[in-house]
Amino acid sequence: MRNDGQRFICKHVDLRTENAETPFTNAIDKGQMLKIPIAHGEGKYVCDDNTLKQLNDSGRVLFRYAEPDGRLTAESNPNGSIDNIAGVANETFNVFGMMPHPERAADPALGSSDGRLIFESIVRRFR
Numbered sequence: 001m002r003n004d005g006q007r008f009i010c011k012h013v014d015l016r017t018e019n020a021e022t023p024f025t026n027a028i029d030k031g032q033m034l035k036i037p038i039a040h041g042e043g044k045y046v047c048d049d050n051t052l053k054q055l056n057d058s059g060r061v062l063f064r065y066a067e068p069d070g071r072l073t074a075e076s077n078p079n080g081s082i083d084n085i086a087g088v089a090n091e092t093f094n095v096f097g098m099m100p101h102p103e104r105a106a107d108p109a110l111g112s113s114d115g116r117l118i119f120e121s122i123v124r125r126f127r
Helices: 049-057 116-126
Strands: 009-017 033-040 061-065 085-089 096-098
Touching: 009 085, 061 096
Parallel strands: none
Antiparallel strands: 009 033, 009 061, 061 085, 085 096
């Protein structure tokens, strides 16, 4: 789905951690803010109202685009994703999809090392 702005976006964005009790987020605190880059022209998350309710009720929304202070605003949502969603998990929490690129935020030389926390969570889960 094309971004609302109908253009390619490449920049760091702020994400608020919504669920810290998953294999992908267990090294992150709930509410913790991460700075992760995006690079896409087609990245807007969409779903119907029933699916959105199920995602929210089951804690499957793992990250949302937010202001640096954690507030959810239209301005902090770079692509128009429904409910500022940046990352979701499946029902059994063994698959996780997100539009931002944590692999591009794995070293301070890249502008942020916050993405490492997602990979550290995965490693921690399997230790």
